[in-house]
Amino acid sequence: MSSEKIIIGLEIHVQLTSLKTKLFCNCSSNYRDMPPNTNVCPICLGLPGSLPVVNKEAVKKALLVALALNMKISNRVSWARKHYFYPDLPKNYQITQYEGKGVASIAREGYLEYYVDGNLKKARIRRINLEEDPGKIIYHTGSMLTSKYSLIDYNRSGVALLEIVTEPDFSSPKEVIAFLQELRSVLEYLEVADFNLEGSMRVDVNISIEGGSRVEVKNIGSISEIEAAILYEVARQRSLREKGIKIEMETRHWDQERKATVGTRTKETEEDYRYFPDPNLPPVEIEMDYLEGIAKEMPELPNAKRERLIKEYGLSSYLSYVITSNKKLAEYFEEVMKYTKIDGEKAAALIVNDLVGWIGQERIKDIGKLVPPAEMANLLELLRKGDISIKIAKETIPELVSGRKTTEVLLSRGWLGRISGKELDEIVERVMRENEKAVEDALRNPKAIQFLIGKVMEVTNKKADPKETYELIVKKIGELQKRTWSN
Amino acid sequence: MKKRGKVVSFIEDLKNGATDPYAYVERALEEASRKDPVLNIFITMKSEVPDKLVNGKLAGVPIAVKDNIVTKGLRTTCASRILENFVPQYSATIVKILEREGAVIIGKTNMDEFAMGALGTTSAFGPTLNPINTKLSPGGSSSGSAAAVASGVVDLALGSDTGGSIRLPAAWTGIFGLKPTYGAVSRFGLISYADSMDQIGPMSSNASDLAYLFSIISSFDPLDPTSSHNPWGNRIEEIASKEPDFDLLRKLKLKIPRELLNHPQAEEYVIEEFWRKISTLEKEGAQVEEISEPILLKVPQVYYVIAFSEASSNLARFDGVRYGSRIAELEDNDWDSYYMMNRSLFGWEVKRRIMLGAFILSKGYYEMYYSLALKARAVIKRKIESHLKDGSLIATPGSLISPLPINYDATDLSKLNAIDAPLMIANLGGFPALTVPTGSVSGTPTSMQFVGPSWSEDKLLSLAKVMEEMFT
Amino acid sequence: MSTKERLVNEELIERLSWLSRIKLSVEERERLSKEIVMILGYIDDILSLDVGNEEITHLSEGRLREDSPIYEIEMGRELLGQAILEEGYVKGPKVFKG
Numbered sequence A: 001m002s003s004e005k006i007i008i009g010l011e012i013h014v015q016l017t018s019l020k021t022k023l024f025c026n027c028s029s030n031y032r033d034m035p036p037n038t039n040v041c042p043i044c045l046g047l048p049g050s051l052p053v054v055n056k057e058a059v060k061k062a063l064l065v066a067l068a069l070n071m072k073i074s075n076r077v078s079w080a081r082k083h084y085f086y087p088d089l090p091k092n093y094q095i096t097q098y099e100g101k102g103v104a105s106i107a108r109e110g111y112l113e114y115y116v117d118g119n120l121k122k123a124r125i126r127r128i129n130l131e132e133d134p135g136k137i138i139y140h141t142g143s144m145l146t147s148k149y150s151l152i153d154y155n156r157s158g159v160a161l162l163e164i165v166t167e168p169d170f171s172s173p174k175e176v177i178a179f180l181q182e183l184r185s186v187l188e189y190l191e192v193a194d195f196n197l198e199g200s201m202r203v204d205v206n207i208s209i210e211g212g213s214r215v216e217v218k219n220i221g222s223i224s225e226i227e228a229a230i231l232y233e234v235a236r237q238r239s240l241r242e243k244g245i246k247i248e249m250e251t252r253h254w255d256q257e258r259k260a261t262v263g264t265r266t267k268e269t270e271e272d273y274r275y276f277p278d279p280n281l282p283p284v285e286i287e288m289d290y291l292e293g294i295a296k297e298m299p300e301l302p303n304a305k306r307e308r309l310i311k312e313y314g315l316s317s318y319l320s321y322v323i324t325s326n327k328k329l330a331e332y333f334e335e336v337m338k339y340t341k342i343d344g345e346k347a348a349a350l351i352v353n354d355l356v357g358w359i360g361q362e363r364i365k366d367i368g369k370l371v372p373p374a375e376m377a378n379l380l381e382l383l384r385k386g387d388i389s390i391k392i393a394k395e396t397i398p399e400l401v402s403g404r405k406t407t408e409v410l411l412s413r414g415w416l417g418r419i420s421g422k423e424l425d426e427i428v429e430r431v432m433r434e435n436e437k438a439v440e441d442a443l444r445n446p447k448a449i450q451f452l453i454g455k456v457m458e459v460t461n462k463k464a465d466p467k468e469t470y471e472l473i474v475k476k477i478g479e480l481q482k483r484t485w486s487n
Numbered sequence B: 001m002k003k004r005g006k007v008v009s010f011i012e013d014l015k016n017g018a019t020d021p022y023a024y025v026e027r028a029l030e031e032a033s034r035k036d037p038v039l040n041i042f043i044t045m046k047s048e049v050p051d052k053l054v055n056g057k058l059a060g061v062p063i064a065v066k067d068n069i070v071t072k073g074l075r076t077t078c079a080s081r082i083l084e085n086f087v088p089q090y091s092a093t094i095v096k097i098l099e100r101e102g103a104v105i106i107g108k109t110n111m112d113e114f115a116m117g118a119l120g121t122t123s124a125f126g127p128t129l130n131p132i133n134t135k136l137s138p139g140g141s142s143s144g145s146a147a148a149v150a151s152g153v154v155d156l157a158l159g160s161d162t163g164g165s166i167r168l169p170a171a172w173t174g175i176f177g178l179k180p181t182y183g184a185v186s187r188f189g190l191i192s193y194a195d196s197m198d199q200i201g202p203m204s205s206n207a208s209d210l211a212y213l214f215s216i217i218s219s220f221d222p223l224d225p226t227s228s229h230n231p232w233g234n235r236i237e238e239i240a241s242k243e244p245d246f247d248l249l250r251k252l253k254l255k256i257p258r259e260l261l262n263h264p265q266a267e268e269y270v271i272e273e274f275w276r277k278i279s280t281l282e283k284e285g286a287q288v289e290e291i292s293e294p295i296l297l298k299v300p301q302v303y304y305v306i307a308f309s310e311a312s313s314n315l316a317r318f319d320g321v322r323y324g325s326r327i328a329e330l331e332d333n334d335w336d337s338y339y340m341m342n343r344s345l346f347g348w349e350v351k352r353r354i355m356l357g358a359f360i361l362s363k364g365y366y367e368m369y370y371s372l373a374l375k376a377r378a379v380i381k382r383k384i385e386s387h388l389k390d391g392s393l394i395a396t397p398g399s400l401i402s403p404l405p406i407n408y409d410a411t412d413l414s415k416l417n418a419i420d421a422p423l424m425i426a427n428l429g430g431f432p433a434l435t436v437p438t439g440s441v442s443g444t445p446t447s448m449q450f451v452g453p454s455w456s457e458d459k460l461l462s463l464a465k466v467m468e469e470m471f472t
Numbered sequence C: 001m002s003t004k005e006r007l008v009n010e011e012l013i014e015r016l017s018w019l020s021r022i023k024l025s026v027e028e029r030e031r032l033s034k035e036i037v038m039i040l041g042y043i044d045d046i047l048s049l050d051v052g053n054e055e056i057t058h059l060s061e062g063r064l065r066e067d068s069p070i071y072e073i074e075m076g077r078e079l080l081g082q083a084i085l086e087e088g089y090v091k092g093p094k095v096f097k098g
């Protein structure tokens, strides 16, 4: 494999799914699961005579993102038209923002820090733009290539999109993915988008290998597809280069079915878009007071929260990272910690490994409803006081997820209370007496101790602490060995 | 003898039970069916009196609406083959206002295709003829609306004015026309030609009804991003019903741009007639001052750069997919070839304006033409504002030339410049402008145009009432 | 031959026709060539204007609306009365060439 540097830049399109209405009209921004062409009005269909009016909340959300991404914010919001003809674009121009020609992006020149394998990286953000989403084309044969016509649903047309353009600051798919995950959690913290919704984030990737032309791969629908698309495109460009074929600057399409990038053969170039200020949309000043008000509403962002959880709860940086990558999870953790004095790292481990393990990533948004923080705290508090063992705590969690209460589970299973010290010592003695064969095995092979631990757990109804039990058995086995030698 | 508005009188009579509520509409429909075959006023005409009349400020009042204003359930063509069979499923805000007030839209009037033209001759439905002399153009682009009023079919019509399209036909057919301040009347549902200048306005046979209609249609519309609240309260409606205020003349200050009056294409009798009327006003107390602004002769060129550019963008949406006529076979074409064929349905004037606009906005020419025109627009607006800030109005003839023959070949750009220059000032600056008839010279109507600062319609309409009393 | 006449060649006409997505007949191409020269000749009057730096793109103030349905307007598929519909979708041209 050759080793030329890979240069990657991103254009990320995020739907502002938290808005109630579309960017320029009354229609609902939640178009999903609606029959085709029912969430439409004269404006988002671009019917003759219709005019756009800007959604104030969309501007606010964009400004919030601009602040979070450390950007320079324009002193006014202005709009441009980008002209290209395509059946999903009702006016055959898109209302968007542009840098130049008397208009400007809402914000420019920012950055976002993110971690790759524990190392802090920084990606520069070139600009962010508000713009309207086009409609959606489906193909009656399932493929663009073989369909004799297209079928268009304009329900999505006009939904507010935030376009986030980065500088070409990435050199591997790994960095791209880590960046996108960080960006997603920032946007989720700001409550601008819900990425559980299909199609709410779409990415265009600009890829070049050192010394070659830039190829834009459009329309990648999920983070998981991005790696595949980048690897495919890099391999394609390298193989062209090895064959001595010049890599053309072009736009390619990611074909999710075939897992390949496909040339689109569009003739449109940047020059053809003929951007100009939208004559229907006079600029609106962004007042300093307004911006300050938004800055005050700015929630704590993932990075800040990460640092704080480490300081405040003594979390390891790993668990802090995992917990804060999801806003709901981080909030849940802090809510739980209000009701218990347990060591933060212990609580975090149980929440991340066990609780999230049982409910699944996609249900994290409902975590507080599935297991109320007070219930979880109750369990953790019993663990802290030594009333239950860690093993019981771990086994109680799935019961909590299925809707039961901590004390109810512990009482019905007879798990409440903990056997330790002299009481446990006696039980261990008895178990070893009753399982001579196992003790003999353990004398030869320390791994066989597991069997004895299991037996003790059975007898104590799991109320023994596995670690304490293990230590007791090891001690007693050791004594037995000494006795054997002295005989 | 005081002149009363015909609509204003009808509404009064209606309140007093002194007239049959259907009489006005019936008469209009009858007149329309007689005049339309001769003059080609309407593209789509209603033939039946509505079953029920809505009570309101325009109850039972017939009105003609230009065919670039969308009307739910009533064909709206923009006089183009590309919208030949387009029946909108929503109505313009202004249409909703008219319907709410009980007005009866008796038809959609002929016009230049997509309002692009000065003679009414670019219509795909054939030209409208001037009621005064059918060999002549009535002026465009609101040619049908002007003819509907001038021929006596209606007393009220709606036109649109992007570069003089209400005022030129008003001048050439001898009626009243007002291009309002940009933002005074909702554009929602007006099919765009050049958004930054388009404005709907009233046309009428008399000054009172002109003011009355304007008082009803001027209101803030949340659906129009450039709509504004007007500052007049009830003032405009009062002007419609009040006696003319002759005191106005003693406070009137008129500024007359020398370059326009000296335009090489201006007709002598027009200029003479204009000065005669000016001196009459002067005798009544008006102050008159000549001003010099050479840039005014370049107003049309600035206008065209901006209008072509906006038009090329606004008219991109007509591709035959969602609405509009289609001539290409859907399954035989990819999207580009499909659009190229369907869009060849535009008439020539529209095609060339779209393509010129595409040229102006393309790389290398944007700065050279478009950006420069925007800067020139700023200069023109500022200069005019400085002339108007002492309360003056700018006065010009309604048209520097007589109505052109209907078969006129508009290749002589200097003649076009004479038509456009006085009128387009108001569109570039967003100013209100009024055209009032002042009588006629050997059968040809004469008129004056007044341009005021933004939101001075109250003053312009008061003046219209005074002028009407003095000159007609 | 003027600068304008040299600028307005077959290639430019082709490009404008393409950018505007308007198919032109042979006669229309010739007519357009002539008329562009004429109209640009007219418009070029502004090139000598002495202007400042301020550009006017709009005549009124911008306005934002609340993120809620504050007005009533016709909605739904009825608005697409003139489209070709197939199971509720608008039938459009294919988006692949070849």
Ligand SMILES: [Zn+2]
Binding pocket: A022, A025, A026, A027, A039, A040, A041, A042, A043, A044, A045, A158
């Ligand atoms: Zn809509």
